[in-house]
Amino acid sequence: MPSDTDIANRSLRIVGGSRVTSLTQGTKNANAVNDIYADLRDEMLDYPWNFATKRVKLARSATTPTFGFDYAYTLPSDWIRTVSVHDNVDGAGTVLYREEQNATQNALVTDVENVYLRYVARVEDPNLWSVAFRSAFINALARELAIPIAGSKALFEQLRDKSKKTLSKAKSSDSIQSFPERRPTGSWVSIRNITSYSDHYHY
Secondary structure, three states: OOOOOHHHHHHHHHHHOOOOOOOOOOOOHHHHHHOOOOOOOHHHHHHOOOOHHEEOOOOOOOOOOOOOOOEEOOOOOOOOEEEEEEEOOOOOOOOOOEEEEEOOOEEEOOOOOEEEEEEEEOOHHHOOOOOOHHHHHHHHHHHHHHHHOOOOOOHHHHHHHHHHHHHHHHHHHHHHHOOOOOOOOOOOOHHHHHHHHHHHHOO
């Protein structure tokens, strides 16, 4: 069961750095990791990973937008990016919305009375990451440590290429683990399929 410290030590080993017992122990290596760990994790989570995707019904804010929209809905505290927004439990159709600040909180503003949100969450526990994402993160973290820890631009460039490949592999692996999203009845895909069928068969 890997922890943040385990992940850090695997990256440090790649660049020849000594192990740490925690990210906050105050040593040079720990500080170097701690300075970038959370930001790098969130940056890499900014993609619709299956393991990080959640579905929620948003609670309406008591503070309404000053103009333009009727309602505001506060985004979850672990929100990183929106995948889709709907006004029904079937997840069908589209909703006109914007993501803005509302009463000092990140919010989604819209005119619909119910909002069902699919979003990418900030997953801090490495045990909840996919194996492929974990590998990609370790290599990306090692890349960022190559110069401050190993003092090697050549190693940085080598790890930059490796991290790109492992991230691409992780995304590819993630994309084939789910069926495509179901299209709602009446979508252009359904209509095109019906038209195509009738063009070939005449009764």
